[in-house]
Amino acid sequence: MHTRSRGRSNLFSPSDLEKAEQAKRDKRARNRADQQLRGEPQLENASPQFEQMADPPGVHAPPQAAHQAANQQNAGAHPVHPPRVARQIGAGDTPNSHLNRHGITPPPVPNNNFEIKTSLISLVENSQFHGMKDEDPLKHLDKFDRLCSLQRINGVTEDGFKLRLFPFSLGGKALAWETSLPE
Structure with a gap:
């Protein structure tokens, strides 16, 4: 197998390149005339500002609407563009998670020497409610009550225990809803 070409049969001559460039220029001129x-x-x-300008966040017009708007704008002299939204340089890097914000806050417990067994947490996590259409929230709550009744801790109320364990029973849209609740 040879990787190098032999001879100059597959190379363009300078005159061929000039002809190709001229044909390309002619085609562009015909396209411009057709567009006019x-x-x-x-x-x-168009101005260089138009080429560099990005759409403001959240503004996306369908291609047909954008084409019609461009035709209307080009009826005058120059297209009118909306002003760019000023943002600070690091604004896109800010996290959108609410780590210090919890929707369900359990009451304080006087004795802090208790723990929820990891086996109970995994049982609750295995039967998560995701907020899907085919899931029944009442069945989920019944099963959650049955799982919570497996363990009793002295000095912790039943409601306080359930409120501590409940976020583990949510997933997907339901978990997003729970974290979006105010404190």
């Missing part, structure tokens, strides 16, 4: 006849906007003549 149809009244379409010419992006090649």
Whole structure:
């Protein structure tokens, strides 16, 4: 197997390159003339600000609406663009999680020498409620009550115990809902 070509049969000569460049320029000129006849906007003549400008966050128009808006704007002299939204440099790096915010806050417990067994936590996590249409929230609460009744801790009320364990029983949309609740 040879990797190098032999001869110059597959190379373009300088005159061929010039012909190709001229054909490309002619094609562009024909396309521009066709666009002017149809009244379409010419992006090649747009200002450099238009090419560098990004859409503001959350603003996405369908292609047909954008095309119609561009036609209306090009009826005058220059297109009118919405002002860019000023943002600080690190604004995109800010986390959107609420680590210090919990929707369900259990009451304080006088004795802090208790623990919830990891086996009970894993049982609760194995039967999570995700907020899907085919899930029944009442069945989930019944099963959660049965699992919570497996363990009793002295000095901790039943409600306090359930409130500490309940976030482990949620997942997906339900967990997102729970963390979005105010304290």
